[in-house]
Amino acid sequence: DAGVTQSPTHLIKTRGQQVTLRCSPKSGHDTVSWYQQALGQGPQFIFQYYEEEERQRGNFPDRFSGHQFPNYSSELNVNALLLGDSALYLCASSSGTGALYGYTFGSGTRLTVV
């Protein structure tokens, strides 16, 4: 049973560029959340997708956008990259609200903006 799969694992982009990160949820999960983890910090919630809609959003600018597909996989897009966007981006999946069994996290995509 595959867990949460994220791609790519590492990425280097130039300031001002755009990036797309991808996430496939754990089998049986229908909800995908995205988190940003800066070096030495705890993960910070970006947004959550359920039934192809953004259900909740954290304190991130509109440069961060997402999408969920009918097969429950998800993309995170970041436009006009800034040096401060360099971080580990984590995807988490859950079933429904996540309140019953918790969240399963992927291994993350490490983004470096130069």
Add this chain to the structure above:
Amino acid sequence: GIQVEQSPPDLILQEGANSTLRCNFSDSVNNLQWFHQNPWGQLINLFYIPSGTKQNGRLSATTVATERYSLLYISSSQTTDSGVYFCAVERPGTYKYIFGTGTRLKVLA
């Protein structure tokens, strides 16, 4: 917003020692998990424990929701236990985890 504080922030142990990590939260929660983040960044789920006590091998956890804290016990620590331990909580009616400040554990051989 809810505050989630973990203690101690740093911990160094000799292999074989026991330890207790604490997570305090400032408001009611309906969801709590403990994670171990390995050196490669992956968050490994240790316990989903919004209340009560659970055990898994050398690890156990207890959450007392009414008193707003959770404890993670590590017994007979091993070098592979090194890394950062996070607790994360979810408030009722929200769909996001708030992560604690983390405990950085180093186990020496």
